Amino acid sequence: MKKTIYSILLASLGICWSCNDDAFLDRKPTNILTEQQVWSSPDQALSVLGDLYNRYVDLGTVKNWTAISDFNEAFWSEAGQYGNFQNTGWDYGAWGAWDYGYIRDLNLFIQKCNNATALDAATKDRFLAEARFLRASYYFELVKRMGGVPLILEPLTYDFSGDPTYLRNPRAKESEVYDFILKESDDIKDKLPSSTSEKSRATKGAVLAMASRAALYAASIARYGTNTPVVTLSGGEVGIPSSLATGYYNKALGYAQDLISGKAGAYSLYNKKPDLSENFASIFYDKANNPEVIFVEDFKLQSGKTHNFTVVNQPRYGAEEEEGGRINPSLNFVQAFEKLDNTYAPLPTTNSDGTPVYYSGISDIFADRDARLAGTVILPGSKFKGRAVDIWAGYQLADGSIISGTDRGAQKVLPGKTLAEQVVGFDGPIDGFEFTAQTGFYLRKYLDPAVGSGQRGVQSEMWFVRYRFGEVLLNAAEAAFELGQKDLSAQYMNSLRARAGLTKALTANDINFDRIAHERRVELAFEGHTLYDMKRWRIAHLIQDGNSISPTELNSELDKATKRNTQPYSLWPYRIYAPNTANHDKWIFKVVKLTRVTGADRFLMGNYYSRIGDDIISNNPKIVRNPNQ
Amino acid sequence: MKILKYFVVLAGLLLVACSKDNYVAPSITLKGRIVYGGEPLNLEYSQVGMQLWEPGWGKLAPIDVTVSQEGTFSSLLFAGKYKLIIPKGQGPFMTKAQQGSSSDTLYVDLKDNQNIDIEVTPYYLIKNAKFANEAGVVSTTFDLSKVITDANAKSIERVSLYINKTQFVAGSTNIAATNLSGANVTNLTGIKMSVNVPTINPDQNYVYARVGLKIAGVEDMIFSPIQKIQYK
Numbered sequence: 001m002k003k004t005i006y007s008i009l010l011a012s013l014g015i016c017w018s019c020n021d022d023a024f025l026d027r028k029p030t031n032i033l034t035e036q037q038v039w040s041s042p043d044q045a046l047s048v049l050g051d052l053y054n055r056y057v058d059l060g061t062v063k064n065w066t067a068i069s070d071f072n073e074a075f076w077s078e079a080g081q082y083g084n085f086q087n088t089g090w091d092y093g094a095w096g097a098w099d100y101g102y103i104r105d106l107n108l109f110i111q112k113c114n115n116a117t118a119l120d121a122a123t124k125d126r127f128l129a130e131a132r133f134l135r136a137s138y139y140f141e142l143v144k145r146m147g148g149v150p151l152i153l154e155p156l157t158y159d160f161s162g163d164p165t166y167l168r169n170p171r172a173k174e175s176e177v178y179d180f181i182l183k184e185s186d187d188i189k190d191k192l193p194s195s196t197s198e199k200s201r202a203t204k205g206a207v208l209a210m211a212s213r214a215a216l217y218a219a220s221i222a223r224y225g226t227n228t229p230v231v232t233l234s235g236g237e238v239g240i241p242s243s244l245a246t247g248y249y250n251k252a253l254g255y256a257q258d259l260i261s262g263k264a265g266a267y268s269l270y271n272k273k274p275d276l277s278e279n280f281a282s283i284f285y286d287k288a289n290n291p292e293v294i295f296v297e298d299f300k301l302q303s304g305k306t307h308n309f310t311v312v313n314q315p316r317y318g319a320e321e322e323e324g325g326r327i328n329p330s331l332n333f334v335q336a337f338e339k340l341d342n343t344y345a346p347l348p349t350t351n352s353d354g355t356p357v358y359y360s361g362i363s364d365i366f367a368d369r370d371a372r373l374a375g376t377v378i379l380p381g382s383k384f385k386g387r388a389v390d391i392w393a394g395y396q397l398a399d400g401s402i403i404s405g406t407d408r409g410a411q412k413v414l415p416g417k418t419l420a421e422q423v424v425g426f427d428g429p430i431d432g433f434e435f436t437a438q439t440g441f442y443l444r445k446y447l448d449p450a451v452g453s454g455q456r457g458v459q460s461e462m463w464f465v466r467y468r469f470g471e472v473l474l475n476a477a478e479a480a481f482e483l484g485q486k487d488l489s490a491q492y493m494n495s496l497r498a499r500a501g502l503t504k505a506l507t508a509n510d511i512n513f514d515r516i517a518h519e520r521r522v523e524l525a526f527e528g529h530t531l532y533d534m535k536r537w538r539i540a541h542l543i544q545d546g547n548s549i550s551p552t553e554l555n556s557e558l559d560k561a562t563k564r565n566t567q568p569y570s571l572w573p574y575r576i577y578a579p580n581t582a583n584h585d586k587w588i589f590k591v592v593k594l595t596r597v598t599g600a601d602r603f604l605m606g607n608y609y610s611r612i613g614d615d616i617i618s619n620n621p622k623i624v625r626n627p628n629q
Numbered sequence: 630m631k632i633l634k635y636f637v638v639l640a641g642l643l644l645v646a647c648s649k650d651n652y653v654a655p656s657i658t659l660k661g662r663i664v665y666g667g668e669p670l671n672l673e674y675s676q677v678g679m680q681l682w683e684p685g686w687g688k689l690a691p692i693d694v695t696v697s698q699e700g701t702f703s704s705l706l707f708a709g710k711y712k713l714i715i716p717k718g719q720g721p722f723m724t725k726a727q728q729g730s731s732s733d734t735l736y737v738d739l740k741d742n743q744n745i746d747i748e749v750t751p752y753y754l755i756k757n758a759k760f761a762n763e764a765g766v767v768s769t770t771f772d773l774s775k776v777i778t779d780a781n782a783k784s785i786e787r788v789s790l791y792i793n794k795t796q797f798v799a800g801s802t803n804i805a806a807t808n809l810s811g812a813n814v815t816n817l818t819g820i821k822m823s824v825n826v827p828t829i830n831p832d833q834n835y836v837y838a839r840v841g842l843k844i845a846g847v848e849d850m851i852f853s854p855i856q857k858i859q860y861k
Contacts, residue, residue, distance in 0.1 A: 614690035
């Protein structure tokens with residue numbers, strides 16, 4: 001038996017052979033493209049570029065609903081977020097960014113695209129310009145958050161000598177990074193198409209819009225940096241000398257005017273719809289021939305790239321999913337919108353003698369306001385997707401007592417009646433009840449009116465607008481004002497304000513810093529500008545000064561750019577229940593501070609530029625720390 | 630039955646833990662105060678921070694040390710040689726150069742529990758603060774003393790009287806406050822301020838009060854000692 005086994009084993013050894021066939025073993029990997037393959041055709045190279053586009057970094061975007069609605073412009077109606085209204089500010093590391101991996105990939109792309117032989121000259125030029133646009137955009141993002149950063153424009157290679165110290169680069173000056181962005185913009189703007197229909201790839205319009213914003217930021221840091229001398233570093237890594245301000249303002253105005261005058265294509269304000277509020281909301285969801293939008297992050301249904309902004313923020317009542325209502329714009333923000341005659345006024349809730357103002361319709365209190373208010377905020381009594389929102393806090397009886405409920409649409413028996421009926425809105429507001437309009441408001445901007453956008457399984461393909469014509473007009477208006485050209489500034493402001501339905505044109509004498517800052521606040525709200533605007537004007541520590549707001553203070557100084565905004569307030573509508581009296585079924589409004597709002601935000605001097613991590617500084621001791629941390 | 634016994638024995642074996650591979654917890658306390666003229670400074674809770682650095686090994690990262698309202702701090706550490714620094718821009722004071730050195734870095738050779746007082750120079754001090762309570766109004770009288778009067782001197786932005794339900798009394802934690810802007814402070818002695826006590830829910834018959842001074846161009850405020858005020 002044993003013999004048989006041995007002989008079989010021996011025989012099988014004999015029939016085993018090895019092969020020496022190179023073609024058989026040396027196979028190309030099927031899950032990865034080699035460099036040669038990538039650069040063999042424009043389509044392959046474009047997909048690499050597509051990945052680089054996908055890694056574009058924004059702070060406030062529809063992909064991050066908290067970052068887009070921070071700084072007490074809204075209350076966050078989600079139980080897990082209440083802590084943000086109970087603490088006193090932000091970590092030094094907040095808003096930090098330091099992705100040199102992305103910069104390396106961009107540099108590698110530029111290097112390899114330059115060497116590519118299979119691309120024709122026009123394609124190559126465009127790809128190169130696009131990659132340089134993305135690189136400049138990311139350096140812009142870095143300089144906004146961290147101040148001057150090392151400017152790495154070539155892919156660094158390690159020589160494996162055991163000593164990588166030669167790869168350490170110090171931080172560039174803040175102004176040098178801005179200069180780099182502007183120089184790149186000048187170089188690439190004419191290599192990109194002037195096409196208003198191209199929104200998600202770099203165009204000449206996108207470059208000009210970025211350059212005007214960057215020049216404006218640099219200019220205002222130079223001018224207003226003198227107000228906060230402690231926010232500087234002696235090496236210029238943070239802070240720009242005030243002597244450079246005028247030069248940057250001139251550039252900002254120049255780039256903006258190039259774009260406004262049509263040098264990059266026929267961009268204009270979006271003005272397609274007669275209802276001005278609807279028109280304003282449409283800027284963000286109308287993807288067909290939108291003349292205002294310049295550069296976006298685009299999304300597409302059923303492609304894997306969608307976002308759930310509408311899911312998490314849709315009005316809760318009758319929503320397509322059992323959630324929504326997270327961003328509740330604050331009363332502070334709602335009151336910032338002017339009356340149609342350019343005056344600032346708080347929403348009238350009480351008469352001078354302290355008695356409440358009675359309104360016959362729930363939305364009457366918002367009458368005669370800037371159309372952008374209803375275009376940005378879902379007010380009580382308005383509609384979304386054809387369904388009226390149900391925002392009201394309860395009944396007030398003739399003796400002043402309140403009947404309300406603790407659940408959405410709760411029912412109780414009113415005095416003199418026998419049957420229970422609804423005593424609070426299905427959208428709240430109920431103090432501490434998440435996903436309802438706790439401030440009395442929902443957000444409208446960036447909510448997608450398409451059917452299904454509120455479903456988790458479908459989501460939304462609404463784009464996120466990074467640059468639009470309205471902002472460019474504001475950049476021009478601000479730069480013109482700072483250069484003393486108030487007439488020109490008023491002209492740009494008025495074209496924007498006419499679209500918002502404001503009836504009286506501003507004159508040169510009306511233009512001042514507070515006006516400009518206010519216009520940006522209401523026009524560009526919830527688009528990711530708030531932090532950077534507060535920072536570059538060096539007023540963040542005044543707006544977020546850590547002191548709580550009293551109800552009287554809430555209504556004062558509405559026109560001041562430095563008005564304290566440390567806590568979000570609410571406005572709750574109550575219905576009067578007093579049968580057989582004149583006020584029966586009328587509405588009154590009460591200013592409320594939610595019980596979840598206990599902290600007051602404080603923006604520290606160390607928050608102006610985000611903390612650079614200790615691991616980064618350990619690896620590269622040439623990096624100097626940001627001030628006041 | 631036997632099987633059950635084995636199980637008990639086996640389970641017993643599993644319960645035995647060994648202490649050999651566990652790290653020792655830090656056990657040495659470094660305590661101290663931020664003082665001027667031997668008196669600790671009154672600051673805002675958790676707003677003034679210091680950093681402890683232990684160079685020599687690993688990647689560098691500071692251990693944060695925050696200073697309490699009463700100007701004290703404490704940290705539980707391992708033995709070692711530390712550098713204690715107060716980062717620029719922290720605190721309503723100027724740091725002093727340490728003995729035998731041109732910088733304000735304090736070298737701490739930590740072998741045993743240690744108590745250190747860090748001497749600094751505040752821009753201002755609030756002195757002789759007296760509080761009184763009458764009919765729902767907390768009033769105070771106090772003096773200010775300007776400590777730094779040379780080229781580094783800074784002006785007063787405002788003086789604030791804060792009251793709170795708990796003993797954490799400052800700009801971010803108060804139930805009522807009154808402010809007096811620096812322009813209206815003409816005489817540094819005998820300054821009077823008062824604040825109305827709002828309705829407190831749930832009711833309590835005491836509040837904590839203190840006066841704070843905001844120095845122009847300096848982030849952190851300096852305070853008077855906290856006083857508990859009984860009423861009713």
